[in-house]
Amino acid sequence: MxxxxxxxxxxxxxxxxxxxxxxxxxxxSFPQQNFEVIxxxxxxxxxxxxTVKNYKASFHLLLFELPGLGxxxxxxxxxxxxxxxxxxxxDDDMELSPNFIEEHIASHKNENDxxxxxxxxxxxxxxxxxxxxxxxxxxxxxxxxxxQRYRFRYDDLTSGNFSISNSLFKxxxxxxxxxxxxxxxxxxxxxxxxxxxxxxxxxxxxIHRDEVTNLKRSLQRxxxxxxxxxxxxxxxxxxxxxxxxxxxNYGSFSKRILLRAIGFAPSLFDLLAGFGITLMNxxxxxxxxxxxxxxxxxxxxYWYLRGLIISAGSVKRVYCIMKCxxxxxxxxxxxxxxxxxxxxTAEQQLDNVRPLGLEISFGTKLIGIVNYEAGxxxxxxxxxRKILKDxxxxxxxxxxxxxxxxxxxx
Amino acid sequence: xxxxxxxxxxxxxxAVIDDLNEYDGAFLLLRYKNRPVGKITLPAKNGMIVxxxxxxEIERAVEKNLKYAVIDRFLFWDEAEKFSHSDTSATIAIxxxxxxxxxxxxxxxxxKLPDRGQEILxxxxxxxxxxxRKLVEQYAKVRYVFEKRxxxxxxxxxxxxxxxxxxxxxxxxxxxxxxxxxxxxxxNFDSPLVMCVTGMTMPxxxxxxxxxxFENYSSFGKGFYKxxxxxxxxxxxxxxxxxxxxxxxxxxxxxxxTGWFDEALDSGTPTQSGGDHEFFARxxxxxxxxxxxxxxxxxxxxxxxxxxxxxxxxxYGVGVYAFWTRLFFIEKQYAILFFTKNWLxxxxxxxxxxxxxxxxxxxxxFFFAEFRGCLKGPFAYFKSRxxxxxxxxxxxx
Numbered sequence: 023m024x025x026x027x028x029x030x031x032x033x034x035x036x037x038x039x040x041x042x043x044x045x046x047x048x049x050x051s052f053p054q055q056n057f058e059v060i061x062x063x064x065x066x067x068x069x070x071x072x073t074v075k076n077y078k079a080s081f082h083l084l085l086f087e088l089p090g091l092g093x094x095x096x097x098x099x100x101x102x103x104x105x106x107x108x109x110x111x112x113d114d115d116m117e118l119s120p121n122f123i124e125e126h127i128a129s130h131k132n133e134n135d136x137x138x139x140x141x142x143x144x145x146x147x148x149x150x151x152x153x154x155x156x157x158x159x160x161x162x163x164x165x166x167x168x169x170q171r172y173r174f175r176y177d178d179l180t181s182g183n184f185s186i187s188n189s190l191f192k193x194x195x196x197x198x199x200x201x202x203x204x205x206x207x208x209x210x211x212x213x214x215x216x217x218x219x220x221x222x223x224x225x226x227x228x229i230h231r232d233e234v235t236n237l238k239r240s241l242q243r244x245x246x247x248x249x250x251x252x253x254x255x256x257x258x259x260x261x262x263x264x265x266x267x268x269x270x271n272y273g274s275f276s277k278r279i280l281l282r283a284i285g286f287a288p289s290l291f292d293l294l295a296g297f298g299i300t301l302m303n304x305x306x307x308x309x310x311x312x313x314x315x316x317x318x319x320x321x322x323x324y325w326y327l328r329g330l331i332i333s334a335g336s337v338k339r340v341y342c343i344m345k346c347x348x349x350x351x352x353x354x355x356x357x358x359x360x361x362x363x364x365x366x367t368a369e370q371q372l373d374n375v376r377p378l379g380l381e382i383s384f385g386t387k388l389i390g391i392v393n394y395e396a397g398x399x400x401x402x403x404x405x406x407r408k409i410l411k412d413x414x415x416x417x418x419x420x421x422x423x424x425x426x427x428x429x430x431x432x
Numbered sequence: 433x434x435x436x437x438x439x440x441x442x443x444x445x446x447a448v449i450d451d452l453n454e455y456d457g458a459f460l461l462l463r464y465k466n467r468p469v470g471k472i473t474l475p476a477k478n479g480m481i482v483x484x485x486x487x488x489e490i491e492r493a494v495e496k497n498l499k500y501a502v503i504d505r506f507l508f509w510d511e512a513e514k515f516s517h518s519d520t521s522a523t524i525a526i527x528x529x530x531x532x533x534x535x536x537x538x539x540x541x542x543x544k545l546p547d548r549g550q551e552i553l554x555x556x557x558x559x560x561x562x563x564x565r566k567l568v569e570q571y572a573k574v575r576y577v578f579e580k581r582x583x584x585x586x587x588x589x590x591x592x593x594x595x596x597x598x599x600x601x602x603x604x605x606x607x608x609x610x611x612x613x614x615x616x617x618x619x620n621f622d623s624p625l626v627m628c629v630t631g632m633t634m635p636x637x638x639x640x641x642x643x644x645x646f647e648n649y650s651s652f653g654k655g656f657y658k659x660x661x662x663x664x665x666x667x668x669x670x671x672x673x674x675x676x677x678x679x680x681x682x683x684x685x686x687x688x689x690t691g692w693f694d695e696a697l698d699s700g701t702p703t704q705s706g707g708d709h710e711f712f713a714r715x716x717x718x719x720x721x722x723x724x725x726x727x728x729x730x731x732x733x734x735x736x737x738x739x740x741x742x743x744x745x746x747x748y749g750v751g752v753y754a755f756w757t758r759l760f761f762i763e764k765q766y767a768i769l770f771f772t773k774n775w776l777x778x779x780x781x782x783x784x785x786x787x788x789x790x791x792x793x794x795x796x797x798f799f800f801a802e803f804r805g806c807l808k809g810p811f812a813y814f815k816s817r818x819x820x821x822x823x824x825x826x827x828x829x
């Protein structure tokens with residue numbers, strides 16, 4: 023059998039969405055005989071299994087059932103049964119564009135490529151501040167990745183819309199099934215380490231019809247993320263979790279006191295956090311958006327930290343685990359480039375070497391250092407100008423400006 | 433005293449600005465390789481300005497922004513480069529009423545824009561004569577649309593309805609656009625969430641004291657930094673700094689989501705202004721983004737006489753409170769009350785004191801006009817709304 027693509031859909035009690043998905047798959051521009059669809063019904067108590075069994079599909083449709091082991095297990099199960107050369111992972115609550123599979127497959131140039139598709143969140147009318155914030159978060163993420171100069175990171179992999187070659191997925195042995203969320207980030211981390219190349223394909227569009235994420239769910243998820251991040255950190259000690267470090271505000275004294283307090287009386291703080299949700303409702307009703315946003319941030323931060331503490335067992339251990347990267351030997355491979363030789367030359371150098379770190383100078387003056395960061399792709403030539411603009415504009419200006427000004431005002 | 437307005441390229445600066453016998457100074461827009469990086473007002477001595485004498489001042493005026501221009505130049509940075517170039521064409525709409533002379537200048541500038549397949553619409557709003565129609569007939573590329581209902585927002589809505597392209601770019605009839613204006617507007621529509629783009633507006637001339645005072649007090653320029661007003665980070669009710677209707681573009685598809693321009697607002701109605709800022713607020717409240725791009729440059733001719741300038745300031749006062757009235761009662765954004773307080777305590781009153789004490793050169797008549805306008809605003813809004821609904825009723829019955 024010459025199967026090119028296997029579309030893997032893990033699903034959990036969302037029969038209606040799944041039906042829409044199957045219909046979308048029947049309308050694909052990609053030849054029907056060249057792909058198969060694998061539905062993994064995980065702990066479904068609704069009509070999902072029967073619907074799939076009785077579905078008259080024009081493509082090859084397979085069904086597997088699991089007793090509710092979580093999305094990571096379901097995706098691995100689907101992948102284990104797949105015959106296609108490429109695995110295309112989608113979520114059950116998406117609406118695929120007709121050329122979805124075609125675009126995914128066409129973007130694969132070699133076995134090491136990962137293609138991330140575009141999944142805008144579709145909002146219902148009068149969606150509310152929380153949902154609009156969420157939509158913007160997604161859209162900004164895709165907007166950044168669309169820039170050809172973007173340097174990918176592990177957390178760009180979103181399990182709801184990406185494709186990978188079957189061989190690479192097997193090589194890294196799939197998702198980590200011990201994680202209940204963030205399994206995509208963890209896989210992204212291992213893939214980057216294994217030398218995979220990430221690409222973003224804007225045309226591989228799947229509208230995300232997530233209609234269930236509200237504030238409460240979002241906060242619950244944040245707690246799970248805290249738990250998962252701690253597990254990931256324990257598994258990969260060299261992993262720098264910017265998210266966690268940001269929330270822990272590394273080394274800040276007041277944050278430590280707060281964490282101790284949370285660790286000491288979590289139920290009291292949970293109560294306060296519940297009160298925060300009530301406040302947010304009032305803020306929204308009275309049009310106090312900035313306060314709403316601030317409280318939204320605070321509550322997400324709180325539940326994330328709670329997750330970290332739950333997972334680590336104690337506040338002390340949170341710091342202990344998060345801190346351990348200091349003791350890890352980091353690869354000290356820094357390529358030296360001199361911008362005085364011209365940007366083109368520097369870009370060429372980067373493409374030849376693909377370094378993990380950089381030391382940028384302009385003649386004798388040091389512009390800046392890009393340190394190795396686990397989970398971030400090696401630097402390409404095309405990244406250089408964006409790195410300079412985003413991170414070293416002040417330093418660059420101090421070199422360039424004196425050359426400009428005397429010439430202009432004379 | 434009048435000032436001459438000049439557009440200066442830093443890499444090709446003249447040694448002197450002369451022939452200033454009728455002026456007491458110059459207002460300079462400073463550019464680096466075509467990109468606006470600062471502005472400065474310099475006094476004339478013996479009818480001329482020797483620029484080398486003001487080297488330090490000029491350096492200070494551009495120091496913050498020149499840096500970014502130089503870096504971008506060094507990096508060959510081009511925002512549009514991010515994506516495979518989309519050939520989005522736009523419709524340019526000019527809403528006008530009885531200002532044929534100004535409109536001619538405006539159209540002449542639009543004719544100089546590079547051809548990107550843009551459509552140009554002139555919406556003639558309840559004109560007293562047919563001069564505008566005759567003028568527009570001389571331009572083969574410009575489409576004339578007659579709108580008999582008076583009101584700027586009514587004309588804007590008509591323009592949106594008539595436009596053939598998704599992006600509708602508005603310029604005023606008394607504004608003159610820069611050559612790269614259109615390109616620099618359109619390039620910012622790079623995400624589906626960007627529903628509106630505004631540009632920077634500089635004074636076209638400062639021939640009278642009234643124009644100068646107006647520019648000092650109520651400049652349309654919102655700075656030389658590009659800004660993205662996102663939903664997460666901005667306060668959707670604070671739209672004063674977002675830009676102005678004289679230089680803005682929206683997506684036509686937006687009106688399905690957020691509704692049309694409020695026909696009870698802006699000039700031609702009792703509320704006199706505020707239509708643009710109210711619309712910006714609704715865009716942000718719907719979770720979309722607005723981009724302010726100073727490189728989308730246009731030159732606005734302020735009203736020349738004191739009477740007109742004071743009237744315009746009065747009109748802003750009315751308009752601001754009128755659109756706040758809408759946000760309070762219709763959109764139920766009760767937090768707008770904080771804005772009335774903050775504007776009064778942190779802007780209006782301090783400026784008023786400074787003006788009395790002579791620290792800031794703002795004519796006191798502006799403040800009284802503005803305060804009067806503010807008091808009038810809420811009443812004007814309800815009156816205007818009533819007029820609009822009555823009109824529609826008459827149409828139906």
